[in-house]
Amino acid sequence: MLRRATSTAKRGFTLIEVILVIAIIAGVVTGATFGLGAVTRARLRSSAFKVMSAARFAYSRSLTQGTTTRLVFDFEKNTMAIEETATPVTLATDEQLEADPGQAVDPWDLARARLEKPLDPVRPSSPFGPITNQRGTILKRYTAQPVGDGISIQALISPHETDKRTDGEGSVYFFPGGLTEHAVIQLNDSSETVYSVEIHPLTGNARIHNFAFEPLDELDDEGDVEDSI
Numbered sequence: 001m002l003r004r005a006t007s008t009a010k011r012g013f014t015l016i017e018v019i020l021v022i023a024i025i026a027g028v029v030t031g032a033t034f035g036l037g038a039v040t041r042a043r044l045r046s047s048a049f050k051v052m053s054a055a056r057f058a059y060s061r062s063l064t065q066g067t068t069t070r071l072v073f074d075f076e077k078n079t080m081a082i083e084e085t086a087t088p089v090t091l092a093t094d095e096q097l098e099a100d101p102g103q104a105v106d107p108w109d110l111a112r113a114r115l116e117k118p119l120d121p122v123r124p125s126s127p128f129g130p131i132t133n134q135r136g137t138i139l140k141r142y143t144a145q146p147v148g149d150g151i152s153i154q155a156l157i158s159p160h161e162t163d164k165r166t167d168g169e170g171s172v173y174f175f176p177g178g179l180t181e182h183a184v185i186q187l188n189d190s191s192e193t194v195y196s197v198e199i200h201p202l203t204g205n206a207r208i209h210n211f212a213f214e215p216l217d218e219l220d221d222e223g224d225v226e227d228s229i
Helices: 002-010 015-065 107-116
Strands: 068-074 079-085 090-092 103-105 152-157 169-175 183-188 194-199 206-209 225-228
Touching: 015 068, 015 079, 015 169, 015 183, 015 194, 015 206, 068 152
Parallel strands: none
Antiparallel strands: 068 079, 068 169, 090 103, 152 183, 183 194, 194 206, 206 225
8 A cells, every 4th residue: 555655646747737737827828918918008009099189289279379389209208298389380391491301490580590691501490389377387297298108109290291200309280270280190019019190180180090000091991990089
């Protein structure tokens, strides 16, 4: 009896036991991976809603205050800010300014600079500043803020940019009277999942696409649009 018990205690795992352990480990790993993916997608979706809300605010601000408002995206810092100016602005290309494409300038400053130094490149400063309250205090919630934890700005597509912007700073402009640009802001996470925020040029409304949408893309009838307002 003693020999039989010792022999039983020393035997190894059976094939069924090994398979069962492997299946349990695989299930745990799969569940953890799925859970992590769900968390990152939730963060990406939240960031897309944040951009969409900022666009809606900028549109409403320009409409009610009579100012030109813009969303400013910093690709290096992955931040977004809202700025405005009461001065009429001109969106000029690099051929016009010999400066950064799409720079917004005060047209009067531009004219004065050309009169004063007709042979020099014209590089006027931007008239935009941070959003303030009636007492002139800067509202920090509209200054540069991260678009989201672990979320990056992948690209900005707008009519005043000659190419898709993927670095530096880019802006989307909202003009008095309720007009804006047909722009797309693409965001991605650590898994390279991409969400796109598309801004409508006439209404200022925005919608979220759960892929790298570009203005020339055509949506199918199966509802590739994730959300809309």
